[in-house]
Amino acid sequence: MSLIPRPGFTGSPLVRTDMERENQPYFDAAVASLSARLLRLDGLKPVLEPDGSLSWGSLAEADSDTDLALLGLIDGKPRFVALDRVDMRQDQRGGTLQGAMAMTEPGAAATYAAARSLVDWHNRHRFCANCGHMTTVRRSGWARFCLRDEGGCGAEHFPRTDPVVIMLAEHDDKVLVGRNVNMPGKTYSALAGFLEVGESIEDAVARELFEEAGVTVTEVRYLTSQPWPMPSQLMIGCIAKVESEAITLDTNELADAIWVDRDQVRAALAGEPEALFNMRYPMAIAYTLLTAWANGA
């Protein structure tokens, strides 16, 4: 058995039909199919059936002037999401994690993650970043084109995914967990930060750990990854050996950071009341990393 559990927001049964996205007759046939299903969303939040499964309706439920995106196939049935306008001034994070945690089907959160990120991206990218012109949905809902014959510049735009490194510093059989300035009481997690242009994963891990905790990385090992759909990150989970346990906190980011051993991690993962710290979201890859490390990974 693997030491690394499957991270949250992975394992979707969705078969992406990305090779057919430019194939308009394929899209039209999928729309016309009697088995076509529409993922129900409330804004960006998931809608669940009473049994905790994702709620799917018929395409007739979509507004007739809304573009549809073909997510792919599940059980051979075309699966769509409506690219509705969402009021992004409202908190669209609220309910997302709670909804995802309440899902009972394997991989449902991953299917929802793809849909949520796609709808969010379309909402915040209706105009061409290159020329400012309004863009048009293309490629079965997976791109926006700035069409020349509508007065645009011809640029093509694709959904964005932002890589984030998230890691445990490791020294002498202990790992470093930090409490963000926004986190309540005893809640600690792995340190994390956005990877920048011109960086490798290894570069970004070393930079972030040095900036946030003042530790010098000697070796990075990758463990696993997950998509994080608020709005669209790729979380890249690593463990990094560091030179020493002496830390210098970036107090703008972190209120505290502590070195913890495997027993302390196991107590936190088990939610024991006397644990030194607690974890917030089992769906977050920080939980996966700590579980894997406690397992000996």
Place this chain on the structure above:
Amino acid sequence: MSLIPRPGFTGSPLVRTDMERENQPYFDAAVASLSARLLRLDGLKPVLEPDGSLSWGSLAEADSDTDLALLGLIDGKPRFVALDRVDMRQDQRGGTLQGAMAMTEPGAAATYAAARSLVDWHNRHRFCANCGHMTTVRRSGWARFCLRDEGGCGAEHFPRTDPVVIMLAEHDDKVLVGRNVNMPGKTYSALAGFLEVGESIEDAVARELFEEAGVTVTEVRYLTSQPWPMPSQLMIGCIAKVESEAITLDTNELADAIWVDRDQVRAALAGEPEALFNMRYPMAIAYTLLTAWANGA
């Protein structure tokens, strides 16, 4: 010694000063510093000194109406790049790899990669994707804001990095290399594709290998990564065990794919004339992956 050589476009001596990017007095002091240096570019192509080092000038060489980006510090000196308008209709890839390969300083290609990706991003993202309004350079050249007091919507935009999975399928001590429909004669490489929203690295590796070669992945192991600055990819290098060697090619992408053993890979890496295939760019992570695998990784 590590089995995995350092990939191209990594190892920059640049110390990113990202924690000071919102600190305008810090930026102003860096601009005013007598040690400030400007990276010379020709469009997006690198300019090299006769000895193969990066060419740095003084800030006086920048147009007075051009925004500057503070890349960070090298040898304690502030390093800038000018966010010049570049004619993106011309081929800005030509000369990039040749220039990078001619660089003689350790990590110079990585420093250049960060600058190139940043200048490219600003060129193609001058307008707000959310509302179409013109945006303004902020955060020491590392962001564009759609300013409300200039009539915009208030959105903030950050440089984009697109994760790409690139991998060798592995079975029975052989790996799969493919020849893209655009590649000349005997040139083969690892298979690759963009990671999509809602996918983990492991999901994307499995999807791409199934789509391009019809092989079913049973296990993914990450090896290493690199930035690829044309324009701004994060290349995530993996080896994936697959169920069998039976392949079904996606002929839109691949002209051919072959299973090769370690001796055949070593001959290709050594550039032997009788090698079964050859590799195009030692700076590409496909070269790193094949070297690592030949080394036993």
